[in-house]
Every structure is written in structure tokens, then in C-alpha cells.
Amino acid sequence: MPSENIRMPDSLWAAVTPPGPELPRLEGSAQADVVIIGAGFTGLSTALHLREAGVDVAIMEAAEPGWGASGRNNGQVIPTLTRPDPEDIVAKHRASGERFVALLRDCASTLFDVARRYQIQAEQEQAGWIQPVHSPGRIAIAERRVRQWSKVGAHVELLSRDQVAKMLGSDAWYGGFWNRTGGHVNPLALSRGLARAVLDQGGRIFARSPASRFERKNERWVVTTPHGEISGRALILATNAYTGEFERQLAPDIAREVMPVRSWQMATAPLSEAARKTIIPGRQAMSDTHGELYFARYDARNRLVTGGALVGTDANKLKSAVGARLQQLWPEIGEVKFDYVWNGYVGMTTDFLPRIHQLGPDAYGWAGCNGRAVALSIVIGQELAKAAQGVPAHDLALPFTKPLPYVAHGLLRRLAPLMLMVYRRRDAAEIPDGPSGPPQPEHFVAWASNLRNRWRTS
Numbered sequence: 001m002p003s004e005n006i007r008m009p010d011s012l013w014a015a016v017t018p019p020g021p022e023l024p025r026l027e028g029s030a031q032a033d034v035v036i037i038g039a040g041f042t043g044l045s046t047a048l049h050l051r052e053a054g055v056d057v058a059i060m061e062a063a064e065p066g067w068g069a070s071g072r073n074n075g076q077v078i079p080t081l082t083r084p085d086p087e088d089i090v091a092k093h094r095a096s097g098e099r100f101v102a103l104l105r106d107c108a109s110t111l112f113d114v115a116r117r118y119q120i121q122a123e124q125e126q127a128g129w130i131q132p133v134h135s136p137g138r139i140a141i142a143e144r145r146v147r148q149w150s151k152v153g154a155h156v157e158l159l160s161r162d163q164v165a166k167m168l169g170s171d172a173w174y175g176g177f178w179n180r181t182g183g184h185v186n187p188l189a190l191s192r193g194l195a196r197a198v199l200d201q202g203g204r205i206f207a208r209s210p211a212s213r214f215e216r217k218n219e220r221w222v223v224t225t226p227h228g229e230i231s232g233r234a235l236i237l238a239t240n241a242y243t244g245e246f247e248r249q250l251a252p253d254i255a256r257e258v259m260p261v262r263s264w265q266m267a268t269a270p271l272s273e274a275a276r277k278t279i280i281p282g283r284q285a286m287s288d289t290h291g292e293l294y295f296a297r298y299d300a301r302n303r304l305v306t307g308g309a310l311v312g313t314d315a316n317k318l319k320s321a322v323g324a325r326l327q328q329l330w331p332e333i334g335e336v337k338f339d340y341v342w343n344g345y346v347g348m349t350t351d352f353l354p355r356i357h358q359l360g361p362d363a364y365g366w367a368g369c370n371g372r373a374v375a376l377s378i379v380i381g382q383e384l385a386k387a388a389q390g391v392p393a394h395d396l397a398l399p400f401t402k403p404l405p406y407v408a409h410g411l412l413r414r415l416a417p418l419m420l421m422v423y424r425r426r427d428a429a430e431i432p433d434g435p436s437g438p439p440q441p442e443h444f445v446a447w448a449s450n451l452r453n454r455w456r457t458s
């Protein structure tokens with residue numbers, strides 16, 4: 001994709017957010033101590049934390065800061081992963097998993113602290129995050145989460161059906177999980193605010209400068225763009241679900257270890273004062289237990305920002321389905337009009353865990369947000385900044401693994417939207433008995449990918 005004239009998607013966030021800083025393109029050759037590829041939350045947070053430590057840093061961004069997932073997401077600040085809970089993370093990653101759980105526990109507060117420290121105006125509201133459960137049996141999910149997160153000192157509570165009805169203004173749910181440190185932001189404003197903070201702290205950001213490759217030459221990392229070349233002692237790859245978007249061969253194993261699934265976002269017209277008083281009156285961010293996720297949060301103009309998933313790309317189909325859903329949840333909302341509809345890629349992994357890698361000497365990267373990494377990418381950036389300064393792995397909250405590409409990635413990418421049918425079937429049923437239930441399509445994909453990678457490394 002040519003990167004010269006890439007526009008931001010026509011999102012609510014693009015319409016309401018003041019422009020970001022003017023940025024140069026990389027021309028000719030340059031050096032930095034640390035070179036970062038990608039100016040989303042991960043790259044920007046890494047750069048900011050490096051500048052706090054006085055390290056010379058430069059970011060190469062293919063489009064502009066926030067062009068990827070960071071500028072087009074729902075903006076929910078969520079201090080959990082999508083599915084794995086603390087015990088799953090520790091079972092998989094042991095000591096580094098424990099450190100990662102602590103990082104995750106504090107990630108929402110860290111995001112709001114960073115925004116405060118740099119006086120970033122991102123319409124941020126630390127109103128909390130609620131995960132209501134959509135069937136009686138799924139209260140077990142909320143109970144498990146409360147038990148495990150309480151054990152590690154998180155500010156979480158179990159909500160009864162009545163409490164959820166009062167907090168969300170709907171009796172559609174059967175109780176829920178509540179974390180007071182969460183909330184929501186205008187994610188494009190946060191991206192642009194972080195970019196300004198990086199520049200104010202003396203960092204450099206090059207826009208419209210897609211990296212076509214990175215390689216090791218003379219003990220340094222050299223990143224090539226169409227009009228220049230930059231070398232650094234250390235390298236951070238922060239391209240996440242957009243890793244193959246501009247250059248397929250940039251890091252093919254990382255591009256293929258996540259399934260970029262299109263997630264649709266939509267914003268209603270501002271709600272009436274009367275509707276706003278009963279629909280999520282406390283303005284928390286909300287994402288429930290449906291696989292075909294129900295989620296919503298207010299923006300600063302009292303629009304409900306919500307969305308859904310779709311097989312195909314006909315957004316009109318989604319407008320009527322999501323509109324009907326909102327009316328069912330909150331009849332008092334009246335006629336639903338969507339003023340903005342846009343989409344972006346969520347990088348899904350087979351086990352819903354992020355993948356964090358050492359790519360070589362002083363080179364690191366990660367992928368696999370699973371739709372839950374607005375806050376997580378900020379703290380992963382903080383840890384990647386430490387890694388780039390030579391902090392050893394046993395002092396980092398980063399569970400490193402080897403890249404684990406999907407088997408038949410291209411084919412599965414085309415088929416991924418059909419998973420919606422599987423989710424719908426599962427959503428309509430009560431949760432299965434037993435710890436993991438019957439085998440599911442993603443279990444087979446994970447098993448095949450693991451087998452292929454074991455074979456490749458043996």
C-alpha cells in the first residue's frame with residue numbers, strides 16, 4: 001500500500017480530534033540509540049519512557065501516529081485480557097507471568113497517570129470498566145475473575161444482577177465483574193497527545209516513512225524506508241496487527257502469528273439528557289461476555305460508541321443489527337442513528353495471549369492485542385523501553401516466547417469472519433460443563449500451529 005496519501009479512517013475520533021503535530025518524512029540517513037517501527041500506543045509509549053530515561057529515540061511510522069488500531073479503537077481502558085485470567089497466565093509463563101499479571105493489574109491506572117503527567121487532553125474518564133455476564137451460568141466467569149484478580153490486589157468487585165441493572169440501566173445481564181481502575185479515552189487524541197509528548201521530550205517521529213526491512217549490520221540495526229535509512233543500537237517492532245500492512249516481508253512470522261480480524265465501530269448521535277440519565281448513568285466502559293461482543297461507552301459529547309462484527313463489508317447491515325440491539329437493551333433510547341461507522345484490525349492469537357519476542361540482540365517486539373490492549377500496550381511500551389536499555393529478562397514483566405505463526409494463515413484469514421457463526425451458536429447456549437468444554441475450532445488451529453512449529457524447530 002502506498003503510504004504518501006494515507007488518510008485516517010472516517011471515524012468519530014478523526015472528526016473530533018485536533019490534528020496531530022506536523023512530522024517530517026525520513027530522508028537520507030540518520031542514527032538513533034533506539035529505533036522504533038510503528039507509532040501506535042506501543043511505539044509511542046516505548047519512546048516516551050525511553051526519553052524519560054534520557055535515551056535518544058526515533059520512530060518510523062508508515063502513516064501518522066494513531067493510524068493503526070490505536071487511533072480507531074473503542075477506547076475502553078481495560079485492565080484484563082480477553083479470556084486468560086491470572087492463573088492461566090502464571091501457569092503458562094511462571095515467574096515472568098507473575099510479573100506480567102502485576103503489569104496488567106496496574107495498566108489502566110498507568111495509562112491515566114501518563115495522560116495526567118503529560119497533560120494530554122484525551123477526553124479520558126476513569127469511570128471503571130464493567131463486564132456484565134449474558135447468561136445465568138456465566139456468573140461463574142465473573143466469580144472466577146473476581147477471585148483471581150482480588151488475590152493479586154486488583155480493585156475488583158462482583159456485581160449482582162440488580163447492581164448491574166442499576167449501573168447499566170438494563171436488565172439484560174445476570175451480574176458482572178467490575179474494575180474501578182478502568183474507563184475510557186478518545187484513543188486518537190491519546191495517540192496524538194503521546195506523539196506531542198515524545199517530541200516535547202526530545203524524541204523524533206518520522207511519518208509517511210514505512211519500514212520495508214530491518215537487518216543487522218555492523219552490530220547495529222538498520223531500518224530502510226523508501227527515502228532513507230536509519231540505524232540504531234536497539235530496535236523495537238511495534239507494528240502489531242498491522243505488521244504486514246505496508247510491507248508483507250517486514251516480519252512475516254509476526255504478521256502471521258496474529259489473525260487480523262476486522263472489528264466495526266460505530267457512534268450514535270448524542271443521546272438525549274433523559275436517555276443518558278438511565279443508560280449507563282455512571283459512564284463506565286462496558287464489554288460483556290458474548291463472543292459476538294456487546295460493548296458500549298460514552299464519548300465526551302454523549303454519543304454511545306459501540307459496534308459489532310460482520311461477515312462481509314456491508315456496514316448498512318450492521319447498522320440495523322446493532323441499532324436493534326441497542327433498542328432491545330435500552331428501549332428508552334428511541335430511534336438509533338449512527339453518525340460514524342469505521343473499522344480496524346484486531347490481532348487475535350489462538351490462546352488469546354499476547355506474543356512478546358526478543359528478535360535478536362537488543363531487538364524486541366510484540367503482537368496479539370486480542371482487542372484488549374489500549375492500556376496494555378502503554379505498559380508493554382514501558383517494559384520494552386527497559387528491555388532496550390539492557391534490563392535483563394528476569395527483571396522484565398514480559399513473558400518472551402518464540403513467534404508462533406498460524407498454519408495456513410492466508411486461508412484462515414479469509415475464513416475468520418465465519419467464526420462469527422460459531423460465536424453466535426456458543427453465545428446462545430449456556431456455558432459448557434467442565435473446565436474447557438468440547439474442542440472448538442481455535443483449539444484445532446492452535447494444535448496444528450504448535451505441531452508445525454515444533455516440527456520446524458526440531
Ligand SMILES: Cc1cc2nc3c(=O)[nH]c(=O)nc-3n(C[C@H](O)[C@H](O)[C@H](O)COP(=O)(O)OP(=O)(O)OC[C@H]3O[C@@H](n4cnc5c(N)ncnc54)[C@H](O)[C@@H]3O)c2cc1C
Nearest residue numbers: 038040041042062068069070073076211344369372373374
Ligand atoms: C476496532 C478496534 C477496537 C478496539 N477496541 C479496544 C478497546 O476498546 N479496548 C482495548 O483495550 N483494546 C481495543 N483494541 C485493541 C487496541 O486498539 C490495540 O491493542 C492497540 O491500539 C495496539 O497498539 P499498537 O501500538 O501495538 O498497534 P497499532 O496502534 O496498530 O500501531 C501499529 C503502527 O505501526 C504502523 N506500521 C505498520 N507497518 C509499518 C511499517 N512497515 N513501517 C512503519 N510503520 C508501520 C501502523 O501504521 C500503525 O500506526 C481495539 C482494536 C481495534 C482495531
